[in-house]
Amino acid sequence: MNYPTVLKHFIVTFCFFIFTTPIIDAQTKKIKRPKNRVGISSVDRFVQESFDLYDKVYKYDGYAEAGTPLEDEDIDVLEDALEDVSALSESAPDILGDLDGAGMLKQGKATLQINRAKKALKYSIKTAKELLFGQREGDNDGDNNDDKESNESKDDSDKKSDTNSDVDDEENNREIEEEPSNISDGLEVYSKYDFVPGDKLIFYDDFSNDFIGDFPAKWNTNGSGEVVTLNKVSGRWFELKGGSNTYYIPNLPRNLPENYTIEFDVMTLGIGQKTSIGAHLEVKLEDNNEFKTGRDNARVQIPFVQYTVSNFRVINKLDAKNTINNSIKADIRKAVLNKPHISIAVNKERLRVWINEKKCVDIPKMIGVNSPINSLKFHLSGFKTEGKESLFISNLKIAEGGEDLRRKLLNEGKISTNGILFDSGSANIQPQSLGIVRQISQVLMQDDNIKLNIIGHTDSDGTDDANLKLSKARAAAVKDVLINIYNISEGRLTTDGKGETQPVGDNNTTNGKAQNRRVEFVKI
Numbered sequence: 089m090n091y092p093t094v095l096k097h098f099i100v101t102f103c104f105f106i107f108t109t110p111i112i113d114a115q116t117k118k119i120k121r122p123k124n125r126v127g128i129s130s131v132d133r134f135v136q137e138s139f140d141l142y143d144k145v146y147k148y149d150g151y152a153e154a155g156t157p158l159e160d161e162d163i164d165v166l167e168d169a170l171e172d173v174s175a176l177s178e179s180a181p182d183i184l185g186d187l188d189g190a191g192m193l194k195q196g197k198a199t200l201q202i203n204r205a206k207k208a209l210k211y212s213i214k215t216a217k218e219l220l221f222g223q224r225e226g227d228n229d230g231d232n233n234d235d236k237e238s239n240e241s242k243d244d245s246d247k248k249s250d251t252n253s254d255v256d257d258e259e260n261n262r263e264i265e266e267e268p269s270n271i272s273d274g275l276e277v278y279s280k281y282d283f284v285p286g287d288k289l290i291f292y293d294d295f296s297n298d299f300i301g302d303f304p305a306k307w308n309t310n311g312s313g314e315v316v317t318l319n320k321v322s323g324r325w326f327e328l329k330g331g332s333n334t335y336y337i338p339n340l341p342r343n344l345p346e347n348y349t350i351e352f353d354v355m356t357l358g359i360g361q362k363t364s365i366g367a368h369l370e371v372k373l374e375d376n377n378e379f380k381t382g383r384d385n386a387r388v389q390i391p392f393v394q395y396t397v398s399n400f401r402v403i404n405k406l407d408a409k410n411t412i413n414n415s416i417k418a419d420i421r422k423a424v425l426n427k428p429h430i431s432i433a434v435n436k437e438r439l440r441v442w443i444n445e446k447k448c449v450d451i452p453k454m455i456g457v458n459s460p461i462n463s464l465k466f467h468l469s470g471f472k473t474e475g476k477e478s479l480f481i482s483n484l485k486i487a488e489g490g491e492d493l494r495r496k497l498l499n500e501g502k503i504s505t506n507g508i509l510f511d512s513g514s515a516n517i518q519p520q521s522l523g524i525v526r527q528i529s530q531v532l533m534q535d536d537n538i539k540l541n542i543i544g545h546t547d548s549d550g551t552d553d554a555n556l557k558l559s560k561a562r563a564a565a566v567k568d569v570l571i572n573i574y575n576i577s578e579g580r581l582t583t584d585g586k587g588e589t590q591p592v593g594d595n596n597t598t599n600g601k602a603q604n605r606r607v608e609f610v611k612i
Contacts, residue, residue: 118146119208126198130186134176138205141173145212148219163220170216177209187516281445283431283523285507286349286487289593291340292602293484295324308337310379316480318355321427322512325355325480328369328468335372335379336466338484343462344373345488350432350464351520352484358477359392359425366470367392368401369479371432373455377463383408384461386454388432388441392424392471392479400441400448406456418448429520444520485602493524494531497609504592506606508566513550515561517569525566528609529574542566543608544585547601552587559585566607582612 121139125132148166187195291306298304298315304326307313311334315324328336354369368389374382385405391398399415420428420443431442439454440447455461464486471477487507497503508525509518517525532538544559544566563583570576593600 119204119211122201122204126194126201128186128190128194128198131198131202135201135205137176138208141169141176142208142212144169145173145216145219149215166216166220170213170220173209173212173216177206177213281442281520281522282447282526283349283433283440283442283520284493284527285351285431285485285505285521285524286347286489287493287503287505287507288488289485289506289599289603290342290344290348290488291338291484291486292599293338294482294598295326297598298324300324306339308339308377310335318480321355323482325482327478327480328466330468330471330473332469333379334467336468337377337379338464338486340377340463340486344434344464344486347435348486348488349434350430350484350486352430352481354424354428354430355480355482356392356424356478357480358472359394361395363392363394363477364470364472365393365396367477368469370467370469371430372465372467373434373461374463374465375460377465381405382461384456384459386439386461388439388449389469390424390430390441390443391420394421394425397421402439402449402451402454404454406459412451412454416449418443418446420446420448429518431520442520493527497528497531497611502608502610504606504608506603508607510562510565510605513558515558515565517562517565522569522573525569526574529570529576532570532576532580533574539580539582539612541582541584541610541612543583543610545590545604545606545608546588547604548588548591548595549601552589556585556587556589559587561585563607 119139119142121143122135126135144165148162187198190198293304293306295304295315300317301314303309303313304315307326311331312329313327313336316327317323318325326336350371359367368391370387370389372381372385372387374385376382383405384407387401387403389401389403391400397417397419398421399417402412402414402416404410404412423443423446428443433440434455437455437457437459438452439449440451441449466481468479471479493503493505505524507523508521510516511518528540532540542563544561544563546555546559546562548555550558560583563585567578567581567583570581571578588595588604591600591604592606593603595601595604
């Protein structure tokens, strides 16, 4: 992320202050910039940009404390900084995905630095707003500094991450050796995420069984596309090609049910300030699996424009008549550049869409009663051709259900779900999985007498011993999130792992493997 205009303005504005004015302490304790780089480019860039913006706001805070009035150009710089800080803060969850494959020490150091940068961003947003509204002009003395800082952290998880914020890197390294990084670090932003994936798998494709360069075996199209690998992300990806009437249709084994969820990951290349305002990925739910628009359909267009705030287009046809045709404003410009996870839930007539943890669409009457909609299609539009702008998808998962799991746990005493996702071969929980964990926490909060055993299961990839160890680690990771994010007492939770010993699907297929990678919650 670059801020050329803001930085130029900043340099011009501050050169005079830096060389002609003595250093003035700001109203809150200084957050130290990490001295050493982690060695993961996205983390190092995120930390550097966070503290560049923080230093800018912090210095203005010092002038306000001294009673120095802000000039018009100072206010302009602060307004620009506030916009940049907000955008950078939204990118924090995506940075966590870049820790995959790094060693434990590097992951721990990266986590500590990300937490410190997040604290700096949090301070910057709060302080910039107060400065712009004239609320920080010498109105606090030194005795209130610690109180102000503690008020910025309102929950236990924030306090825990803040504990390490003001130590230098030598202390950080010692802490990493003594205590591994917490699996729930960085997941706080998803703590209110309410998407719950379906629990009965209909279709799954990560293209692992396809040859690079081929069109994927489980799809159909009237255009062109191929399976590729990308140098900065793991796995295989399906590159979609734009075209006015080009459709990509997964070969579902059966029609879509009344309640279901759709999830997939997106990568883009070449998207920038010159990307068309009409660039979008359309997800179409229709009454046929042919290369034409059906009589009944519901469509959502996910925007990729960068130079202006984007709009989701939502359009439907019920009995060949439009009842909804609207634009919904949502700024997802940063998100679509950083491997966003798209989640869609259909519950009878209701349609909801999330980009990462942000709910962008929620329409209660998008799909007609007893609608014949039964298929899924993808359509790409507005992207420049000849490889200048590209879009790829992976990990498409369609599952029946997506309804409230709380009643099932209370009534039946147990639930099993493959909706809690982990990084491949790892116990790192993908943050978009927290909708299920949140519902589990609500059951535990409702009745203090309930205790749960959390049981992890894996597919058959890898050795028996490695899978057993991994399943136990994943169960422990879920327990950790319940404790650290949702404040559930540790004494109410136990964990176990069964490895690959209790499959519920065929480990020779991608669908079966996805079913076997699951977590059970059992009342004890």
